[in-house]
Each structure stands twice: as C-alpha cells, then as structure tokens.
Amino acid sequence: MAVDSPLSSQLGPPACERDAKALHFIEETTSHADSVQDRVLTEILTRNSQTEYLTRFKLNGATDRETFKSKLPIITYEDLQPEIHRIANGDRSAILSAHPISEFLTSSGTSAGERKLMPTIKEELDRRRLLYSLLMPVMNLYVPGLERGKGLYFLFVKSETRTPGGLLARPVLTSYYKSDHFKTRPYDPYNVYTSPNEAILCPDSFQSMYAQMLCGLLQRQQVLRVGAVFASGLLRAIRFLQLNWRQLTQDIETGALNPKLTDTSLREYMDKILKPNPELAECVRHECSKDNWEGIIARIWQNTKYLDVVVTGAMAQYIPTLDYYSGGLPLACTMYASSECYFGLNLNPMCKPSQVSYTIMPNMAYFEFLPHEPDSFGFPCDSPPKLVDLVDVEVGKEYELVITTYAGLYRYRVGDILRVTGFHNSAPQFHFVRRKNVLLSIDSDKTDEAELQKAVENASRLLREFNTSVVEYTSYADTRTIPGHYVIYWELLGKDSANSPTDEVLKQCCLAMEESLNSVYRQGRVADNSIGPLEIRVVKNGTFEELMDYAISRGASINQYKVPRCVNFTPIMELLDSRVVSSHFSPASPHWTPERRR
Numbered sequence: 001m002a003v004d005s006p007l008s009s010q011l012g013p014p015a016c017e018r019d020a021k022a023l024h025f026i027e028e029t030t031s032h033a034d035s036v037q038d039r040v041l042t043e044i045l046t047r048n049s050q051t052e053y054l055t056r057f058k059l060n061g062a063t064d065r066e067t068f069k070s071k072l073p074i075i076t077y078e079d080l081q082p083e084i085h086r087i088a089n090g091d092r093s094a095i096l097s098a099h100p101i102s103e104f105l106t107s108s109g110t111s112a113g114e115r116k117l118m119p120t121i122k123e124e125l126d127r128r129r130l131l132y133s134l135l136m137p138v139m140n141l142y143v144p145g146l147e148r149g150k151g152l153y154f155l156f157v158k159s160e161t162r163t164p165g166g167l168l169a170r171p172v173l174t175s176y177y178k179s180d181h182f183k184t185r186p187y188d189p190y191n192v193y194t195s196p197n198e199a200i201l202c203p204d205s206f207q208s209m210y211a212q213m214l215c216g217l218l219q220r221q222q223v224l225r226v227g228a229v230f231a232s233g234l235l236r237a238i239r240f241l242q243l244n245w246r247q248l249t250q251d252i253e254t255g256a257l258n259p260k261l262t263d264t265s266l267r268e269y270m271d272k273i274l275k276p277n278p279e280l281a282e283c284v285r286h287e288c289s290k291d292n293w294e295g296i297i298a299r300i301w302q303n304t305k306y307l308d309v310v311v312t313g314a315m316a317q318y319i320p321t322l323d324y325y326s327g328g329l330p331l332a333c334t335m336y337a338s339s340e341c342y343f344g345l346n347l348n349p350m351c352k353p354s355q356v357s358y359t360i361m362p363n364m365a366y367f368e369f370l371p372h373e374p375d376s377f378g379f380p381c382d383s384p385p386k387l388v389d390l391v392d393v394e395v396g397k398e399y400e401l402v403i404t405t406y407a408g409l410y411r412y413r414v415g416d417i418l419r420v421t422g423f424h425n426s427a428p429q430f431h432f433v434r435r436k437n438v439l440l441s442i443d444s445d446k447t448d449e450a451e452l453q454k455a456v457e458n459a460s461r462l463l464r465e466f467n468t469s470v471v472e473y474t475s476y477a478d479t480r481t482i483p484g485h486y487v488i489y490w491e492l493l494g495k496d497s498a499n500s501p502t503d504e505v506l507k508q509c510c511l512a513m514e515e516s517l518n519s520v521y522r523q524g525r526v527a528d529n530s531i532g533p534l535e536i537r538v539v540k541n542g543t544f545e546e547l548m549d550y551a552i553s554r555g556a557s558i559n560q561y562k563v564p565r566c567v568n569f570t571p572i573m574e575l576l577d578s579r580v581v582s583s584h585f586s587p588a589s590p591h592w593t594p595e596r597r598r
C-alpha cells in the first residue's frame with residue numbers, strides 16, 4: 001500500500017517509507033544535476049590533487065570545470081596502459097587515485113585480446129549499492145505487491161586471478177556478490193531471492209546453476225519475477241532446464257540431491273530445504289515433458305509479473321526468444337552500468353524495450369558527452385572536440401559517454417553511444433544506441449572488425465596447402481539456438497579442384513578462428529558455455545558479387561560499396577543461406593585459462 005510521506009515524489013506515491021527516501025533522493029539529485037556534478041568533480045579533483053596523473057597535467061589543485069577541461073586530455077584505455085601496468089605490477093603509489101586501488105575489475109571490453117583492467121577503490125562498492133538500492137523503489141511504483149513474493153534471479157560469480165603485484169582481478173559483479181555489501185545484506189522484503197548465497201557464490205557454474213534452478217522450482221509459487229543480468233543469461237537458464245529437468249524433478253520427487261552437487265556448503269543448504277514433493281515434481285515434469293516450450297516460464301512460475309533482464313543494446317537480439325519462452329511477459333530493463341562506473345537507472349522500467357531510457361545519476365561520477373558524428377572516426381588534432389556537460393546535452397542528439405570517476409579515470413571514453421530522449425528534472429535520459437566497434441556479440445563478448453579479420457587470416461593459412469584462399473567473408477551472430485554462435489560465411493577460391501580442403505580442414509579453420517578471438521569470447525566458449533561452436537558456411541562462387549548487386553539495387557553506390565563484415569538484414573541472410581554449399585563447426589573448445597596472456 002502506498003504511504004503518505006512528507007518526502008513525496010513526482011515519480012508516484014512510494015510503497016513504503018524506505019522507498020519514499022529513495023525516490024526523494026532521485027528527485028533531489030536529478031533536480032540539482034548540475035550542482036551535484038560540480039560537487040562530484042570538486043571532490044574527485046580535491047582528494048586526488050596530489051596524484052601523479054593530475055600533477056602531470058599541472059592541475060595545481062584547481063577543481064573548476066574550465067581548468068579541468070583545458071588541461072586534461074580525453075583518453076581511452078590504451079592511453080592508460082602504462083599506469084594500469086604499473087599498478088598491476090605492484091606500484092602502490094598514488095598514480096591515479098589517492099585512495100588505494102583495492103582490486104581490478106575485468107571488463108568485457110578487451111585490449112589486445114585480454115579483458116581491460118579497471119582500477120577500483122573500496123568506496124565504489126557503496127556507490128554501487130546506492131544505485132542498486134534505488135531499483136526496487138522505482139519498480140514498486142509500477143508493480144505492487146512484490147514484497148509478498150521472491151525473485152528467481154540467476155546470478156553467478158566468475159573466476160578471478162591476481163595480477164603480478166598481487167591485486168585481485170575479477171568481473172564487477174563477482175566483486176559485488178563476494179562483498180559484504182551483498183553477502184550480509186539486511187533482510188529486505190522487496191528484495192528476497194530464491195537463490196541462496198551458497199548457490200550464487202559457488203564457483204562451479206554447473207552446480208551453481210543447478211542449485212539456483214532447483215531452488216526456483218521448489219519455491220515456484222512464491223516467484224513473482226524472474227531475471228538474470230543479461231537476456232543471454234536467462235536463456236541459458238532455460239536451456240539448462242531443457243537439459244536437466246529429468247534429474248531436477250527426480251531430486252524434487254525423492255528429496256535426494258543430485259550427487260553431482262559436491263560443494264559442501266551448497267549441499268548443506270540444499271539438504272535443509274529439499275524434502276520429497278512428488279506433487280511438485282509431477283507438475284514440473286508435466287510442463288517440461290511437452291514438446292512445445294512456448295511460454296514455459298509463465299507455465300512453471302505462474303505468478304511471474306515480469307522478467308528482469310537487460311534487453312537493450314546487443315541484447316535486443318534476444319527479445320523474440322524471451323517472448324517465446326515467457327509467453328510475452330513484460331521485460332524490465334532496470335539499470336545501465338559498467339566496470340568503470342555504474343551510470344544510472346530506468347525510471348520507467350515496465351516500458352517496452354524499444355522505449356527504454358536510462359537516467360544517468362549525477363552523483364555516480366562526473367559525466368561529459370562527446371558529440372557523436374555517426375560516420376567519423378576519432379577527431380582531427382587541430383580542432384579539439386567540444387565536450388558537453390550532463391545538463392547541456394540536447395534531445396535527439398547522439399553522444400559518446402566520457403567519465404571522470406572517484407577511482408581515478410579522468411575524461412575516459414567508455415565507448416558507448418547514447419541518444420538523448422528527454423530529461424527527468426535536469427538530468428538527461430538516454431537511449432543506449434550501441435557500443436562502438438562491436439561487430440559480433442552473443443553474450444558479454446564483443447568482437448570488432450579487426451579481430452574478425454585477424455581470425456579469418458589466421459584460419460585461412462590452413463588452406464594454403466590446398467591452393468585455396470578466402471576471397472570474401474562476412475559474419476552473423478546466430479542466436480536462434482541456445483547458446484548462440486558465430487557464423488562466418490566464406491567464399492573460397494580454389495586453384496586445384498582435385499585437392500580442395502576437406503570437412504576436417506574446414507573444421508580446423510573454425511577452431512583456428514576461435515583460438516584467435518579475444519579472451520572474453522574464449523571464456524564464453526570454455527568456462528561459461530554461453531557461446532556455441534563457431535560455424536563456417538562456405539558459399540558458392542559469385543555469392544558476394546550477388547550481395548553487391550543486391551546492395552546496389554537498393555541504392556548503394558558502386559564506387560563506395562564495401563562488403564559488410566557482419567550482416568543481420570533478413571533478405572541478405574536468406575540470400576547467403578541459399579548459396580551455402582557446406583557448413584562446418586569447430587570440433588573442440590579453444591584454449592582459455594583465467595590467467596592473462598602477458
């Protein structure tokens with residue numbers, strides 16, 4: 001029931017006193033976006049004034065925006081490599097931040113094939129927790145009664161390593177789930193998960209998923225929302241259920257846990273809650289044994305009000321599949337975040353995926369916006385770009401996000417392109433347009449054109465002894481299967497028809513491509529099973545000429561035509577698929593270990 005609070009909010013009547021405070025915070029912060037940004041920049045520059053980085057650029061203690069903007073360069077990760085390298089190797093001096101670097105967060109964005117290392121400081125966990133604490137108060141405005149049930153969220157930790165200097169390096173969510181902020185969070189009726197910490201923190205991904213699914217099935221009547229971080233993760237859970245429902249229902253029927261679950265604390269927890277329940281087992285079996293899995297989420301978890309998953313950006317490709325398995329349940333995208341910084345939240349989370357806008361919270365970092373010219377690469381050296389402040393962006397325009405964080409990133413280009421859709425008070429709201437330079441993505445992997453080109457070059461070396469070369473290629477992220485996989489279309493030119501490459505050779509080409517791709521891709525293939533084996537589809541000679549003819553018939557200029565290195569337009573894919581002469585899949589997993597290549 002809504003409360004009558006002195007902290008009333010134009011967002012709507014809060015569901016409880018705690019929500020009232022959170023909504024009030026959102027209103028206050030977004031109403032004074034510019035002064036909050038001023039305060040944030042002053043705090044960052046004051047506390048870090050003696051750092052090597054700020055000293056190098058002769059800021060001399062200045063904290064005003066003008067001096068900051070005139071003296072500090074706009075940078076990318078590559079520019080910071082030397083500093084990151086020193087920190088990773090154990091230099092504990094105040095290089096970027098006056099606060100000690102507590103660990104590195106490993107981004108899914110890569111540099112030279114390895115995850116980028118983002119330095120972070122302890123107090124960033126408080127900022128992350130703060131943003132998380134705003135999500136349910138906003139959701140409660142739209143979906144009443146969530147305190148009467150639970151969330152079935154599939155959450156996982158991933159492997160971590162240490163840098164040569166001894167700092168932990170791990171993904172931001174792994175860091176968060178392993179922190180006391182998460183592990184010892186106080187009871188909150190609006191935020192109760194079916195998955196226990198023992199399952200979420202279990203490092204073995206099979207055991208973790210199995211236990212989370214089992215807990216979700218055991219508590220199916222209480223589940224009011226089902227989610228994962230990204231859409232691909234939720235679909236992986238559905239696939240897991242397809243593969244394991246027989247064993248899961250047997251466990252429920254007999255009350256005896258699958259012996260494959262060997263993690264001691266997980267077993268202890270499950271032994272406490274698992275009791276024979278033949279009726280529930282029969283009910284789940286009845287649904288899962290049907291050939292048709294359409295609407296399976298709503299059929300098993302009948303009280304589900306919405307799916308909580310990111311379906312914006314690269315994840316939009318999963319919307320039709322999620323709609324299929326959920327029977328069209330609403331999809332809620334609640335927040336926009338990265339390893340570098342958590343940015344903001346969706347104040348209208350039950351809107352359609354195409355309408356999602358994220359409101360950047362001005363307290364999280366200092367934000368600037370680089371106007372984005374869709375077809376320009378970088379910017380000319382003689383005309384430094386004019387960056388726009390948070391409150392000055394213009395509706396309808398696209399910008400690249402540039403951040404200055406408490407942890408010591410200064411004017412750092414995140415690589416995300418955002419379009420302004422409107423304002424909440426004086427804080428702008430953004431549609432996530434895309435991440436720059438991403439050609440292919442299935443899960444959190446991001447493969448760019450140069451990486452694909454290199455992979456094709458490496459693989460095509462195997463064709464030399466057959467006097468065969470790859471004359472043209474393009475690619476496509478096939479998400480019709482779970483997990484999805486990369487498809488690479490090759491047109492080959494063979495000079496010796498009596499000695500053309502065999503299926504076995506082309507399979508090895510698939511593997512060679514996978515070996516060349518970045519470590520996030522290979523981790524998805526090997527450790528997370530979130531990406532299926534890469535496929536090469538060999539097309540008939542002349543297919544790429546037909547592709548060009550098609551593009552020209554639709555208005556492309558013959559002089560400027562370039563083969564698209566990734567396709568997703570249905571008629572083009574139909575054309576390609578109708579010319580396929582053979583198809584080959586990678587026969588093995590590529591090499592991957594948590595250790596970074598030095």
Ligand code: AMP
Pocket residue numbers: 106107108109172310311312313314333335336337338339340414416432434435444
């Ligand atoms: P990572 O550094 O691996 O944490 O990845 C962060 C990146 O994921 C962001 O910079 C975005 O490109 C993408 N991302 C995060 N949240 C969203 C979202 N809600 N919608 C679309 N893309 C997102």
